[in-house]
Amino acid sequence: xxxxxxxxxxxxxxxxxxxxxxxxxxxxxxxxxxxxxxxxxxxxxxxxxxxxxxxxxxxxxxxxxxxxxxxxxxxxxxxxxxxxxxxxxxxxxxxxxxxxxxxxxxxxxxxxxxxxxxxxxxxxxxxxxxxxxxxxxxxxxxxxxxxxxxxxxxxxxxxxxxxxxxxxxxxxxxxxxxxxxxxxxxxxxxxxxxxxxxxxxxxxxxxxxxxxxxxxxxxxxxxxxxxxxxxxxxxxxxxxxxxxxxxxxxxxxxxxxxxxxxxxxxxx
DNA sequence: AGCTCATGGCGAG
DNA sequence: TCGCCCTGAGCTG
Numbered sequence: 430x431x432x433x434x435x436x437x438x439x440x441x442x443x444x445x446x447x448x449x450x451x452x453x454x455x456x457x458x459x460x461x462x463x464x465x466x467x468x469x470x471x472x473x474x475x476x477x478x479x480x481x482x483x484x485x486x487x488x489x490x491x492x493x494x495x496x497x498x499x500x501x502x503x504x505x506x507x508x509x510x511x512x513x514x515x516x517x518x519x520x521x522x523x524x525x526x527x528x529x530x531x532x533x534x535x536x537x538x539x540x541x542x543x544x545x546x547x548x549x550x551x552x553x554x555x556x557x558x559x560x561x562x563x564x565x566x567x568x569x570x571x572x573x574x575x576x577x578x579x580x581x582x583x584x585x586x587x588x589x590x591x592x593x594x595x596x597x598x599x600x601x602x603x604x605x606x607x608x609x610x611x612x613x614x615x616x617x618x619x620x621x622x623x624x625x626x627x628x629x630x631x632x633x634x635x636x637x638x639x640x641x642x643x644x645x646x647x648x649x650x651x652x653x654x655x656x657x658x659x660x661x662x663x664x665x666x667x668x669x670x671x672x673x674x675x676x677x678x679x680x681x682x683x684x685x686x687x688x689x690x691x692x693x694x695x696x697x
Numbered sequence: 698a699g700c701t702c703a704t705g706g707c708g709a710g
Numbered sequence: 711t712c713g714c715c716c717t718g719a720g721c722t723g
Contacts, residue, residue: 432704481705498705499717515717531717533706582706589704636704664704685711686705 431496433587434630436478437555439494439502443485444476446504446525453521457512464537465518468492473520480553480586482546484538491543494518497533504528550586554623555631561585561620568608568616575611576604576688579619588623591664592630594689595638596622598662603695604688635659643672663689 452473456465468487475486485492494500509519509526518529529535538546551567552559564585568578578584579593588596597604600618602611611619630636636659644660645653653660662672667680667689676693 435704495705497716498703499715500705501717517716533716580705591704687703 431481431500432589432592432627432630432636433478433480433553433555434627434636435634436481436483436496436587437631438634439483440476440478442502442504443473443483443520443527446527447473447520447522448476449473450522453519455519455521457516457519461517461535464492464535467537478553479547479556480550480582481589482534482550482586484543489540491538491540492518493534493536493538493543493546494529494532495534497531500532501530502527503530550582551584553586554620554627555587561616564620565613565616568611569613571608573608574604574683575602575606575608577684578608580684580686585623587627590686590688591636591659591661592623592626594664595636595661596626598691598695599626599638599640601695601697603697604683604690606697633659636661636664638662639672645672648672663691665689 450472451470454465454469456462468490471487473485474488477484477486481495483494485494504525504527506525509521509528512519512528515530516528517532517535520527551564552561567584568575571578576593576597579588579596580590596619599622600615602615602619626636626638639660639662641647643662645651663678666678668677670676671678671691671694674691674693676691678689679692681688
């Protein structure tokens with residue numbers, strides 16, 4: 430269950446393991462059998478991520494993978510074992526293998542179709558050279574809440590439920606503020622914080638957002654591990670005391686997703 | 698064994 | 711806004 434940092438790691442991992450060499454491609458489960466046959470034995474030329482979309486380039490044909498809510502990659506060294514369960518896509522060479530399960534998308538795209546995917550995605554804080562200006566144009570004109578806008582992949586690509594909750598907490602911004610009520614300075618701060626947090630996420634392979642001064646050790650509290658594997662302020666911490674002010678973290682359903690925030694630290 | 702939930706997104710209405 | 715798709719983990723019984 431991935432946000433953008435996971436996909437960028439997957440692009441790098443695929444490139445390291447398979448890049449520049451022929452790769453065996455199959456679909457043990459069978460649901461991607463025809464596509465797999467078309468690229469089986471070809472050379473992986475490039476691997477790229479845009480938001481939560483992964484693109485693997487096989488000379489004019491692009492394998493497009495989107496993990497959705499449940500998709501998962503598993504990498505291994507050496508020979509691939511007998512597939513267990515539902516493996517949609519398997520890529521393998523003599524060094525190792527990668528198994529993909531449960532993706533929302535696993536398909537071959539033409540360059541034109543790939544370009545269309547990019548066109549409908551907003552700027553990605555993890556893509557080199559991208560700026561948040563295009564996102565700001567949409568946000569500053571929208572009456573939708575900033576919480577919903579941050580999750581909208583047309584506005585901004587790669588941010589999911591964890592990063593949106595955490596960046597709003599870190600900047601003390603209420604998730605219910607309409608986008609058009611944000612100042613340019615506030616947006617610039619959000620973008621800069623996302624760039625920093627998500628690059629940390631790529632490096633660490635998990636989402637950590639708690640500043641050093643608010644860690645349990647610094648606050649004189651018992652150590653704590655969030656069940657999704659990172660240290661965060663509000664994500665999935667509903668009814669637990671805010672790490673900064675002690676007020677119970679609140680939750681609410683917004684556009685069919687859980688939103689988390691601190692009603693005291695995020696009033697403005 | 699059978700729920701329920703999850704870091705997502707699409708299309709129908 | 712709702713229902714639906716994909717899969718697995720973590721409960722409850």
